[in-house]
Amino acid sequence: MTPILETARLILRPLELADADEIQCLFPQWEIVRYLASQVPWPYPPDGAYVFCRDVALPAMNSGNAWHWTLRLKDAPYRLIGAIGLMKGEDVNRGFWLALPWQGQGLMSEATEAVTDYWFNTLKFPVLRVPKAVANTASRRISEKSGMRVVAVEERDYVSGRFPTEIWEITADEWNARKRGC
Numbered sequence: 001m002t003p004i005l006e007t008a009r010l011i012l013r014p015l016e017l018a019d020a021d022e023i024q025c026l027f028p029q030w031e032i033v034r035y036l037a038s039q040v041p042w043p044y045p046p047d048g049a050y051v052f053c054r055d056v057a058l059p060a061m062n063s064g065n066a067w068h069w070t071l072r073l074k075d076a077p078y079r080l081i082g083a084i085g086l087m088k089g090e091d092v093n094r095g096f097w098l099a100l101p102w103q104g105q106g107l108m109s110e111a112t113e114a115v116t117d118y119w120f121n122t123l124k125f126p127v128l129r130v131p132k133a134v135a136n137t138a139s140r141r142i143s144e145k146s147g148m149r150v151v152a153v154e155e156r157d158y159v160s161g162r163f164p165t166e167i168w169e170i171t172a173d174e175w176n177a178r179k180r181g182c
């Protein structure tokens with residue numbers, strides 16, 4: 001069961017198949033996909049969001065291998081504005097995107113705080129790792145601000161090509177020490 005999470009400004013609601021239409025409207029933008037992993041099909045097919053929800057995200061949620069949420073503003077909860085997910089695995093444990101009109105307001109910083117805390121303190125995983133294209137400044141800044149460290153540098157394939165990539169990491173102990181202000 002993936003629960004509803006809340007932050008100061010956001011409601012994080014577990015992904016449903018019914019969200020696919022809104023995702024299809026907002027997600028296929030070059031600024032959103034260019035630094036996402038090359039598994040994201042591009043050009044994005046008309047049923048891309050539906051197929052992703054039905055065949056990838058929801059089965060992984062149902063089998064306890066992933067936790068996906070859609071993001072909504074508390075003052076406009078009927079409208080999906082982005083998504084965030086947690087996944088079991090070696091070094092891709094979290095992913096997120098926010099639709100263009102809502103970027104640059106600190107919203108994903110808020111959402112990552114909530115789901116990262118869920119990863120460590122509800123799911124009880126010992127470490128969280130995420131790969132990021134070095135060029136993806138906004139995403140790297142989110143990792144940096146939340147106390148993550150770069151543990152490896154390598155090349156990976158993205159929708160827009162092959163780029164230098166940093167693997168960012170934080171342990172449960174580091175996360176909780178930071179929360180306590182240590």
Ligand SMILES: CC(C)(COP(=O)(O)OP(=O)(O)OC[C@H]1O[C@@H](n2cnc3c(N)ncnc32)[C@H](O)[C@@H]1OP(=O)(O)O)[C@@H](O)C(=O)NCCC(=O)NCCS
Pocket residue numbers: 031032033035036095096097098099102103104105106107108109110131132133136137138139141142145
């Ligand atoms: C990454 C993304 C989710 C950030 O969402 P957001 O809500 O705009 O991020 P925030 O407003 O919380 O900003 C996070 C930090 O990045 C900085 N930032 C935001 N946009 C930036 C940009 N275009 N260039 C440089 N820095 C940027 C912010 O200033 C903030 O740092 P600060 O707190 O020190 O000021 C959004 O840009 C996005 O959807 N990108 C496409 C998908 C993607 O790349 N996902 C991640 C894959 S690893």
